[in-house]
Amino acid sequence: MQSFIDGLIASGAFGGLPAEAVYPAMMFLFASLVVFGFVLPLVTITIWLERRVWSRIQSRVGPNRVGPQGVLQGLADGVKNILKEDVVPDAADRPLFVFAPYLLVWGFLATFVVIPFSSALVIADLNVGILYIVAIVALSAVGVLMAGWASNNKWSLLGGIRSAAQVVSYEIPAGLALLPVVLLTGTLSTQGIIQAQGWAPWDWFLFHSPFTFIAAFAFYISALAETNRTPFDIPEAESELVAGFATEYSGFRFALFFLAEWGSLYVTGAIMAVLFLGGWQIPTGWTNNTVVLNIAQLTVFFLKAYFWVFLAMWIRATLPRIRVDQMMSLCWKYLVPLGFVNLVGTAVWMVIWPEGNAFVPYLMVVGTLALIVIFFRRVLYHLRRAKPELYFNPAI
Amino acid sequence: MPLEALVFYLLAALTIGSALIVAGSHNLVYSAFALLGTFMGVAGLYALLAADFVAVIQVMLYIGGILVLILFAVMLTHRIADVEVSNRTVGRIPAALILGIVGTVMGVCIGAAEWVQHAEPVVEPTTSGIGEAFLGPYILPFELASVVLLVALIGAVVVSRKELRGPMVDG
Numbered sequence: 001m002q003s004f005i006d007g008l009i010a011s012g013a014f015g016g017l018p019a020e021a022v023y024p025a026m027m028f029l030f031a032s033l034v035v036f037g038f039v040l041p042l043v044t045i046t047i048w049l050e051r052r053v054w055s056r057i058q059s060r061v062g063p064n065r066v067g068p069q070g071v072l073q074g075l076a077d078g079v080k081n082i083l084k085e086d087v088v089p090d091a092a093d094r095p096l097f098v099f100a101p102y103l104l105v106w107g108f109l110a111t112f113v114v115i116p117f118s119s120a121l122v123i124a125d126l127n128v129g130i131l132y133i134v135a136i137v138a139l140s141a142v143g144v145l146m147a148g149w150a151s152n153n154k155w156s157l158l159g160g161i162r163s164a165a166q167v168v169s170y171e172i173p174a175g176l177a178l179l180p181v182v183l184l185t186g187t188l189s190t191q192g193i194i195q196a197q198g199w200a201p202w203d204w205f206l207f208h209s210p211f212t213f214i215a216a217f218a219f220y221i222s223a224l225a226e227t228n229r230t231p232f233d234i235p236e237a238e239s240e241l242v243a244g245f246a247t248e249y250s251g252f253r254f255a256l257f258f259l260a261e262w263g264s265l266y267v268t269g270a271i272m273a274v275l276f277l278g279g280w281q282i283p284t285g286w287t288n289n290t291v292v293l294n295i296a297q298l299t300v301f302f303l304k305a306y307f308w309v310f311l312a313m314w315i316r317a318t319l320p321r322i323r324v325d326q327m328m329s330l331c332w333k334y335l336v337p338l339g340f341v342n343l344v345g346t347a348v349w350m351v352i353w354p355e356g357n358a359f360v361p362y363l364m365v366v367g368t369l370a371l372i373v374i375f376f377r378r379v380l381y382h383l384r385r386a387k388p389e390l391y392f393n394p395a396i
Numbered sequence: 397m398p399l400e401a402l403v404f405y406l407l408a409a410l411t412i413g414s415a416l417i418v419a420g421s422h423n424l425v426y427s428a429f430a431l432l433g434t435f436m437g438v439a440g441l442y443a444l445l446a447a448d449f450v451a452v453i454q455v456m457l458y459i460g461g462i463l464v465l466i467l468f469a470v471m472l473t474h475r476i477a478d479v480e481v482s483n484r485t486v487g488r489i490p491a492a493l494i495l496g497i498v499g500t501v502m503g504v505c506i507g508a509a510e511w512v513q514h515a516e517p518v519v520e521p522t523t524s525g526i527g528e529a530f531l532g533p534y535i536l537p538f539e540l541a542s543v544v545l546l547v548a549l550i551g552a553v554v555v556s557r558k559e560l561r562g563p564m565v566d567g
Contacts, residue, residue, distance in 0.1 A: 138464070168461065
């Protein structure tokens with residue numbers, strides 16, 4: 001990136017402007033490009049997908065009018081939200097109320113800096129990449145607290161406080177669950193973690209040992225809680241708190257809350273893909289074209305990330321919300337001790353088999369595949385028995 | 397002005413500006429939220445000094461942990477926005493005294509320190525170095541700090557559990 005800009009400066013593309021002025025301008029331009037050209041479409045498509053998936057699970061059709069299959073529904077919703085009046089309640093704390101959504105969006109956009117979409121496509125391969133993602137999520141927690149307090153509304157405050165308690169608690173099992181991977185690779189860089197894995201499932205850290213397998217799901221549960229997804233959506237529990245910390249927001253600022261929520265859902269999937277599913281790893285040697293290779297890697301990465309996103313949608317459409325005390329006891333009594341067991345277990349595993357066990361990964365891959373096959377056979381059996389026409393035509 | 401100096405002054409302005417709000421605001425909630433700017437500014441300064449690990453840990457612990465806890469306490473307090481302090485002059489003399497002492501000590505330290513200067517900016521991973529220092533030469537302070545934190549944790553559990561208190565407290 002820097003060498004590219006240096007080349008542009010040397011060729012006189014900026015008419016002799018000093019390099020100190022060009023760098024920040026180019027950074028700003030690049031960041032805007034990433035946000036408008038990549039993150040916004042990504043989030044709108046994730047929201048559309050979620051609504052379609054729910055609809056199918058609930059035997060409905062879902063949004064299918066705007067654009068082919070309703071893909072552009074997010075665009076329509078976004079335009080509608082921007083055209084709405086931006087209401088600031090009279091009793092609200094105006095500066096904090098106005099600022100809070102930006103903080104929330106900032107916290108989730110900042111994670112995109114270290115997500116490696118392919119071997120070449122990463123904004124900055126920080127040495128502390130994974131730690132950076134865990135840390136920067138805290139900004140969202142502060143944003144939620146700010147929104148909750150500034151709204152001057154009982155439900156908002158309760159939602160904000162619940163959310164902060166949840167994020168602070170689940171940071172610990174999430175951090176503990178990614179430590180086994182850091183132990184195995186000896187690096188915190190996201191690219192380094194991906195390079196330590198292979199394209200085949202038995203080279204993924206998900207199937208490296210039973211401990212990493214458990215750690216993957218412990219991390220996924222913690223990440224769902226950190227992003228306030230069902231069954232951990234108690235901060236915005238509709239039946240209790242109206243819309244939690246977002247109750248008083250309207251128009252564009254409400255759209256920002258939406259953006260941050262579904263954006264962090266995608267980020268969760270991407271981190272899972274990086275840590276446990278081998279990220280962009282694909283078989284090499286079949287092409288020498290760098291562009292083709294990177295596009296293939298990008299596709300594989302997106303498929304893996306969206307697998308976890310789809311799982312989150314499925315869970316949201318299936319499970320009821322848990323209570324606050326259940327949420328806390330799940331974190332502190334189950335996930336945290338499990339995290340320590342995984343950490344010590346992985347360390348012992350590494351002492352016994354420094355190169356990794358040669359047999360266990362294959363066994364775990366076969367076992368998981370068998371489970372998936374059994375599950376789909378059951379589902380197909382029930383589908384044939386029930387004969388719901390909706391399901392056999394996914395493109396209504 | 398070189399870019400590094402510009403970034404440094406921006407970060408310093410952010411840090412000191414929000415620290416002034418923290419100290420000077422009459423609304424305790426604004427003070428607590430202004431801490432965010434201070435912590436971010438300090439993290440940015442660490443990042444500017446190529447101390448990437450320390451910068452991230454600063455964000456994680458101070459914003460994710462301490463700031464959220466402070467905000468929690470502040471928000472659950474009744475009528476926090478208009479705290480009436482009856483006598484505002486009481487603290488002035490001790491404050492001036494402490495400020496003078498700390499300022500003098502810091503000035504002397506800054507003057508006496510030997511600053512290491514590199515011709516080229518050094519950007520290399522610091523994480524493994526910090527880890528090896530913790531488990532090598534500095535293992536005793538590290539373990540001592542761990543024990544202190546463990547004691548604090550157990551103390552918090554004991555204080556917050558009702559059934560462990562005597563029947564007098566519960567009434």
